[in-house]
Amino acid sequence: MAPTLALTDSDVVMQITGNQNCNKNLQKINILKAAEKLLAFHGYPAFTIRNIAMQANTSVGSVQHYYKTKNELLQDLLLYVTDKYNQAYRQVFSRTFDSPEDRFFGIVDFLLQDMTRPLRRGFFFQAWALAPMDEYVEKRMEESFSRYHDAVANTIKDLNPDLSGAEISKRASAVQSIIEGTQLTLVKQGRYFVHRESIRSTVREEAYAIAVGVTARPGIRIHSQAEMPVKSRKKINPPAGLSSGTAILPKGKHRTEEILRKAQEVLVEEGYPNFTMRNIAARAGIRMGNLQYYYQTKNDLLREMFQFAIEAHSGRFIRLDSLSSIEPQKLFSKVIGYLLTDLKKPHVRGLFLQIWALSMHDNFAEHCLEEIYEQYRQLLSDIISRINPGLPVPECNARAAAIQALIEGSQMSLTLKNGRLIQKRGLNKLIKERACLIAARLGR
Numbered sequence: 001m002a003p004t005l006a007l008t009d010s011d012v013v014m015q016i017t018g019n020q021n022c023n024k025n026l027q028k029i030n031i032l033k034a035a036e037k038l039l040a041f042h043g044y045p046a047f048t049i050r051n052i053a054m055q056a057n058t059s060v061g062s063v064q065h066y067y068k069t070k071n072e073l074l075q076d077l078l079l080y081v082t083d084k085y086n087q088a089y090r091q092v093f094s095r096t097f098d099s100p101e102d103r104f105f106g107i108v109d110f111l112l113q114d115m116t117r118p119l120r121r122g123f124f125f126q127a128w129a130l131a132p133m134d135e136y137v138e139k140r141m142e143e144s145f146s147r148y149h150d151a152v153a154n155t156i157k158d159l160n161p162d163l164s165g166a167e168i169s170k171r172a173s174a175v176q177s178i179i180e181g182t183q184l185t186l187v188k189q190g191r192y193f194v195h196r197e198s199i200r201s202t203v204r205e206e207a208y209a210i211a212v213g214v215t216a217r218p219g220i221r222i223h224s225q226a227e228m229p230v231k232s233r234k235k236i237n238p239p240a241g242l243s244s245g246t247a248i249l250p251k252g253k254h255r256t257e258e259i260l261r262k263a264q265e266v267l268v269e270e271g272y273p274n275f276t277m278r279n280i281a282a283r284a285g286i287r288m289g290n291l292q293y294y295y296q297t298k299n300d301l302l303r304e305m306f307q308f309a310i311e312a313h314s315g316r317f318i319r320l321d322s323l324s325s326i327e328p329q330k331l332f333s334k335v336i337g338y339l340l341t342d343l344k345k346p347h348v349r350g351l352f353l354q355i356w357a358l359s360m361h362d363n364f365a366e367h368c369l370e371e372i373y374e375q376y377r378q379l380l381s382d383i384i385s386r387i388n389p390g391l392p393v394p395e396c397n398a399r400a401a402a403i404q405a406l407i408e409g410s411q412m413s414l415t416l417k418n419g420r421l422i423q424k425r426g427l428n429k430l431i432k433e434r435a436c437l438i439a440a441r442l443g444r
Contacts, residue, residue, distance in 0.1 A: 031056050031063055032080045040122030043361050045273050082144040089151040100158035107155055108207050115183050116193045122360040129357035133271045156211045170426050173413050174210045178203055181409025184373055185401040198398035206402050256294050259284050260308040263301055268350035306368040313372050328386035336435050339407050340428050344421045349411055377404055384439045403435045
């Protein structure tokens with residue numbers, strides 16, 4: 001059974017503050033828990049001292065006694081949450097396991113189970129969205145991800161004592177990728193998230209295969225009541241098209257497309273808190289009145305921008321899907337290469353980080369995200385079925401989801417240098433090789 005976050009909040013806060021006063025620590029815990037929920041479920045624009053005080057059922061003065069500004073509170077919150085996870089990793093390693101394999105699955109099972117918690121999913125989506133705009137958030141997230149990487153690397157080292165340090169690190173990054181990317185395949189069921197049918201077991205199997213460097217390891221599939229069926233594969237259809245604000249003439253449609261591109265720039269470069277009509281008008285070089293002629297409210301513009309993004313990505317998927325004359329294995333390799341290259345574009349990664357965060361409190365953003373990733377999985381599943389004609393549709397879907405997780409999760413290990421996103425040496429090659437192995441493997 002995977003361990004849970006059975007941590008002592010007082011100990012975590014004491015480590016952060018150095019304060020051994022139990023009552024004061026309990027007060028800070030109450031504030032930090034309220035802040036964590038507020039950020040996870042309502043986003044950074046709602047992250048104010050007043051709202052946090054209301055969430056904590058205390059006064060503004062009580063919050064300000066500990067935190068003069070919301071930036072101070074945010075910094076402490078990041079320490080609080082990331083230190084909880086550091087303790088959780090230590091708890092996994094402190095347990096007695098029968099074998100290195102059991103230790104590996106102990107941490108994998110913990111991570112796969114933990115990601116279904118809405119609070120965990122929401123907090124880290126918000127933090128990743130803030131990271132490009134806030135150096136402190138970026139530093140803490142990188143540190144947390146580095147400790148996570150080291151925890152996984154230690155289990156891989158136990159499995160492969162003679163493996164070089166560089167190879168262990170590369171495999172650990174690939175295991176991280178497939179696990180973190182699995183968040184994007186979860187299904188919302190009421191207030192909670194659950195794994196789709198077979199995807200959790202497929203990811204678990206492939207994570208082990210990556211760790212030990214084999215094509216597959218049969219016989220370790222697990223089945224959980226918390227899994228949901230995957231939709232049957234269906235043909236990718238182009239979106240209905242843009243409403244283009246109130247534009248009718250070609251000149252107006254051209255103007256709306258330019259506005260939507262500038263709106264994306266504001267969202268990616270400045271974040272959702274600065275996604276205002278005034279900032280977008282300034283970026284587009286037009287007056288507020290002209291912008292409101294096409295889009296009366298910020299929400300109208302945001303939704304149109306999401307639809308614009310869906311159309312762009314759908315068009316790419318449709319063009320790739322139309323290359324049916326190419327040999328399936330070559331087509332698959334071409335698609336994987338395209339996807340790995342695309343996510344290294346700062347504007348693409350930045351847009352999706354913002355949509356991930358918004359999807360936790362905006363139903364339309366959530367719908368757009370699901371639509372894009374469903375099309376993505378359909379494309380991969382269709383090509384896998386051409387490579388393996390006798391493979392059942394649910395198995396094609398599960399493999400497609402695992403490959404999607406492997407690719408999308410690798411965004412977390414990208415680092416920005418001189419305006420370019422750089423991937424760890426050799427990781428892209430390993431991901432592409434593993435994706436091709438998953439797709440081509442015969443049988444279940």
